[in-house]
Amino acid sequence: MILKDRPEPLELRLLKLLDARTVLEEKEKKSLHNKAKGYEGEKVFDLLTEKLAPPSYLLHDLLLESNNSQFQMDSLMIRQGPIYLFEVKNFEGDFYYENGRFYSLTSNKEIKNPLLQLERCESLLRQLLQSLGYRMAIEAYVIFINPKFHLYQSPMNQPIVYPNQLPDFMSKLNRKSSTLNGHHKSLAEQLVSMHQTESPYEKYSKYxxxxxxxxxxxxxxxxxxxxxxxxxxxxxxxxxxxxxxxxxxxxxxxxxxxxxxxxxxxxxxxxxxxxxxxxxxxxxxxxxxxxxxxxxxxxxxx
Ligand SMILES: [Zn+2]
Known part of the structure; x- marks a missing residue:
């Protein structure tokens, strides 16, 4: 059951229209590219979670606040047992992992560590659940959705699902039974009601x-x-x-x-x-x- 869908983000729509009618700055072009790519990957993952048989509440693209910190969750699945939190990455190409950091192989540049992002999200979500009076376990994963993604020297024992592991991962989720009760529903509804929206207009007011x-x-x-x-x-x-x-x-x-x-x-x-x-x-x-x-x-x- 999809309780919160994933509309095309407003900032992405804005950027697309601006891009058609003006020359964007380099960093805005990059942002447009990354947002479009990210959105595309999230939609692909949605198709997989929405196909799962055990009943669950699916909350896509939630922006919440906990302890005065904002955090964004790509996908949240509320069902019997642990709650699943997914950070979806649509990275394409070769990357490598070294001393706890992620680098692009082509540019040798360090990229934002998705594991740290996930950890932060999970921690803030846990605090939020506690403050709302829910005691549920959370399982959090980084999902690399793009089949053309490869990570050299990939770390073991990290909550990462690689593209070639995705079919098995999804079928495992599919085998776990789940019965939803009022508790799950009220949590899902509460989280949706707390969803925040950010206005991107200030950022592009020069246009x-x-x-x-x-x-x-x-x-x-x-x-x-x-x-x-x-x-x-x-x-x-x-x-x-x-x-x-x-x-x-x-x-x-x-x-x-x-x-x-x-x-x-x-x-x-x-x-x-x-x-x-x-x-x-x-x-x-x-x-x-x-x-x-x-x-x-x-x-x-x-
Ligand atoms: Zn045309």
Whole structure:
């Protein structure tokens, strides 16, 4: 039972849209790449946990606070017996382990130690459970999900599941029986209710609306390679085809996501969609799909 799903993270959505319309800084590009990759890996792992037969409560991507420290958990599985905490890593390529540290083999650079991350999470989760009055054992694992991941000199006796061990690991989980009771349910619900959201807007506030390239981007590949006639858009890059109404609605969603405080007016959307040269079309689509507010002068849509 999925009690908390895993929507595409807001920051990832923001970065994707900004990337289409401006030149991101190097570190932001890296962040976009890492977030997209991480999200992809987590979704792959979700498919595995969601397939397990014994009943459990699955909580994906929880951000909680314990003892004034925030901690994020990729995946939490509440069931009879221990609670399972999973830190999912979608690392690809060759890495090595030395003196308690992880390094990328190609760059020789040290990377964030996922075991330390896991340990911190587990400890904060345990404290949180205690403070809520629950006494349950926790089993925590780092899951390396990418089949192209390899760790040289891998440490023994560490809570790590490598890609080639994953099938066995999952079938073991599948064999353990589990019966859920009210206790499990109330814990799961409490944790979901404590989930925090972080606003990424501050971080990207320098990308004001006038700094972004205007025009309609493709709904499939986010490129500007679309040909537009009065009925539909056709992408020259990926072949994606979309009706003009859907494209305008999507443009509005884009503005709302990037600039949640901006008022949606015909003029704003018209400027945003630069390549659609009929203001009448924009006005019609807004009227048909959104709620119109205000007087003739200063109309805006919600
Ligand atoms: Zn496209």
């Amino acid at each position: 004001s609306i006038d700094r972004l390239k205007k025009g309609v981007i493709c709904g499939g590949c986010h490129s500007f390679g679309v040909s537009i006639n009065d009925r539909y858009l056709q992408c020259r890059v990926c072949g994606h085809r979309e009706g003009i109404d859907a494209a305008v609605v999507r443009a509005v969603e884009e503005i709302r996501l990037l600039y949640p405080h901006e008022r949606i007016t015909t003029n704003l959307v018209f400027e945003w969609c630069e390549s659609i040269d009929s203001k009448k079309t924009i006005r019609r689509v807004l009227k048909q799909n959104l709620v119109c507010n205000g007087k003739t002068k200063g109309l805006f849509y919600e």
